Amino acid sequence: MTKPITMGAVLYDPKVSVIWEIIREFFEANGMPMDVVYFTNYERQVEALVGGLVDIAWNSPLAWLETQHVSKNDFVAIAMRDTDCDRSTHFVVRKGGGISTLGDLRGKTIAVGAKDSPQATLIPVEYLRANGLEAGKEYELRRFDVLVGKHGDHIGGELDAFKCLASGQAAASTMLDLNWKTWTADGTVNPNEFSILATTDQFDHCVFAVRKNFPEDAKEQWLRALFSMTYENPKHREMMDMEGLKAWVPGRTTGFGILDRAVKHSHFFQEVGL
């Protein structure tokens, strides 16, 4: 029997297991046995990946940087969702609230997500820093540490940050572009009351990470199976809709620059003991 490939994934909700079960079953059916190991947080997953306990991991952007930091760049990003590419974070403000430029946020409170959320905290804080606004100096940072360890995979922190803005306790909140789109469509955010003040530089999100010396043939076979999943297949569509993608695409690491700078400026890895 072919040795199964072991894949790691972090679960922020039990329902997420359905996504990986569909993927696992598809790989099995295509002669590519795969075991999926779930982790409660990315730190555990990175530890298992770097330690060789799992072959491939579905890494958040921060987990990708952690993996490279801990392993001294011993991994490659082999695949990602089409929707992981070119994301951005919006700074949302109340219309008519007197905030029309980033400079107007001086002396104000900005609500953000969890401390380890790339899209809701690390990247927007870095963007503000690059634009002359330092947290704790030029503005007060109000953080919503929901499910720390899961790198903001869930929407909890961002939603709480928006509620903080909506209740008048903050002058702005941060929101992933996709969440702005969803929430203004489903009524969570009223676009007549709130608007986008500014948008960060684009960045990339999750990637599948694998060690550089992972057997090339196994990697190629695994990628062939992954890329053959199509939105036209109803079973794959269920998974793709849940995971928010239309297609798997080759991995790239060119979109992690702003997060890398954020992590360095905030001494994030030193603070978490890496």
Add this chain to the structure above:
Amino acid sequence: MEDTRWTLRITAAPPTGASAHVRKHTFAIGAPMSFDAEYGAVTALEYLLGALGADLVGGIQSVGRRRRVEIDDVEVVVHCTLHNPMVYLRVVGEQGDAGIRAIEARVYISSLEDEARVRAVWTEMMETSPVVNTLVKAVRLDCTYQQVL
């Protein structure tokens, strides 16, 4: 008097399901539980909750008939939460157990009878129903009823 025993035979139905054989009946059971809304079978957990709901619905009808209290309809909505469903999924780093934390059963009794008579049916049913009286000792079970016309 010897204890009355109920016996079921449950056999595997690969990959994760089962078939339960009882007296002259057989029913299919899916995985212990599922988080997939599209999952194609009733899970063991759902059967347990269904059994509680059936115990309430059947008990009210049965007690009502004996007391000659006219019950037009009964409906129950059952909600359940687990201590930590991640443990069932073997998520590395999760703690606790995957057992039921709480069950909430909201019973709607449709009857034109006097409120006191319906209440008496409810009270007797709660005192005598086997599944209710088992689960109440094991989990946080909150059963309430509302009489509707």
